[in-house]
Amino acid sequence: MKPKVIVYKKVDQQVLDYIQETCDVVYFEGLDSQNYPEFLQELKNAQGILGSGLIVDKTLLDQAPQLKIVCNSSVGYDNLDVSELSNRGIMATNTPEVLNETVADTIMGLMLSTARRMPELDQMVKSGQWTSNIGEKSFGLDVHHKVLGIIGMGGIGSAVSKRARFGFGMNILYHNRSRNEDAEQKYGAAYCSLEDLLKQSDFVCLMTPLTPQTEKMMGEKEFKLMKESAIFINCSRGKTVDEEALIDALKTGEIHAAGLDVFVQEPIQEDNPLLSMKNVVTLPHIGSATYETRLKMAMLAATNLVAGLQGETPPTLIKAGVKVK
Numbered sequence: 001m002k003p004k005v006i007v008y009k010k011v012d013q014q015v016l017d018y019i020q021e022t023c024d025v026v027y028f029e030g031l032d033s034q035n036y037p038e039f040l041q042e043l044k045n046a047q048g049i050l051g052s053g054l055i056v057d058k059t060l061l062d063q064a065p066q067l068k069i070v071c072n073s074s075v076g077y078d079n080l081d082v083s084e085l086s087n088r089g090i091m092a093t094n095t096p097e098v099l100n101e102t103v104a105d106t107i108m109g110l111m112l113s114t115a116r117r118m119p120e121l122d123q124m125v126k127s128g129q130w131t132s133n134i135g136e137k138s139f140g141l142d143v144h145h146k147v148l149g150i151i152g153m154g155g156i157g158s159a160v161s162k163r164a165r166f167g168f169g170m171n172i173l174y175h176n177r178s179r180n181e182d183a184e185q186k187y188g189a190a191y192c193s194l195e196d197l198l199k200q201s202d203f204v205c206l207m208t209p210l211t212p213q214t215e216k217m218m219g220e221k222e223f224k225l226m227k228e229s230a231i232f233i234n235c236s237r238g239k240t241v242d243e244e245a246l247i248d249a250l251k252t253g254e255i256h257a258a259g260l261d262v263f264v265q266e267p268i269q270e271d272n273p274l275l276s277m278k279n280v281v282t283l284p285h286i287g288s289a290t291y292e293t294r295l296k297m298a299m300l301a302a303t304n305l306v307a308g309l310q311g312e313t314p315p316t317l318i319k320a321g322v323k324v325k
């Protein structure tokens, strides 16, 4: 008998076909309050689940006695209680590397659109406010040849460095848990303390995973250290930032602008002050959201699922505890 698995996220038909060769698939195109009871019912005898964002903790696992593998279709796995999974002998996998270049494109887009005020100027043109003497009203800040500080120089940070260094002639500073010699050699990235990075950078890009150590790692003190002309970019997780402190820093002019793909609450609440700030560019958590990359991520997640259930080591198995780089 084929093992039963649940796919709880919309995936391409070819991904479903591949899983169905060896598994019985229960398919939810997404989970919401309506179908969640049905999902829990199916979970009782499921051996694998594939999707992204679902909180997989003790409470959920208590309702999944047959579970052998949990496959995230995302590189971030802060939704998984990895030690609880490991205590129960359940494998967990994520999708590193395949999205690096796409997320790096998004980050460059956020840097450019924030520094050059593209969404705001787009609105100005479309609402008929393009006058012949528009002048300084349309000015922004240069991106090229500025200093870019990357906090979290992993796969995505390195792909951003490549673009920034060779495409834009930027100088790269970085702060990481440990030295990344590859990024130093290839992109001339210079390792420094968080404090020095914040003081010296024109763009600060946060790209760490969300862990107990990185939660609110950008707070009041950190924003105060940044230049008044600096732009803050966050494409990691909303909770790596103290959002109240970010709002204050933007309001008081402690920092110049922010480009954000992620928020403490997603979807963002309508009354969040960030939504009414002209110097903030917001995106709906679409860092990796291209057809090509989302397909690669789902296919890698499916490969992990099938391998794990066939007794092989999944290609991108998360080691118990936090991955050390």
Ligand SMILES: NC(=O)C1=CN([C@@H]2O[C@H](COP(=O)(O)OP(=O)(O)OC[C@H]3O[C@@H](n4cnc5c(N)ncnc54)[C@H](O)[C@@H]3O)[C@@H](O)[C@H]2O)C=CC1
Binding pocket: 075, 076, 077, 096, 097, 099, 103, 151, 152, 153, 154, 155, 156, 157, 175, 176, 177, 178, 207, 208, 209, 210, 211, 213, 214, 235, 236, 237, 261, 262, 285, 286, 287, 288, 289, 325
């Ligand atoms: N907005 C979006 O759509 C996306 C968001 N992400 C987020 O970006 C994160 C990073 O992704 P990757 O670059 O692929 O991961 P990665 O694991 O390759 O790189 C993360 C880097 O952060 C460093 N780091 C961890 N804790 C740190 C700390 N306390 N201080 C300084 N550095 C620390 C690690 O040493 C590592 O070099 C993911 O975990 C995910 O949360 C990833 C993809 C898309």
Ligand SMILES: O=C(O)C(=O)CO
Binding pocket: 073, 074, 075, 076, 077, 099, 287, 288, 289
């Ligand atoms: O991969 C991740 O961690 C995301 O946030 C979505 O690509």
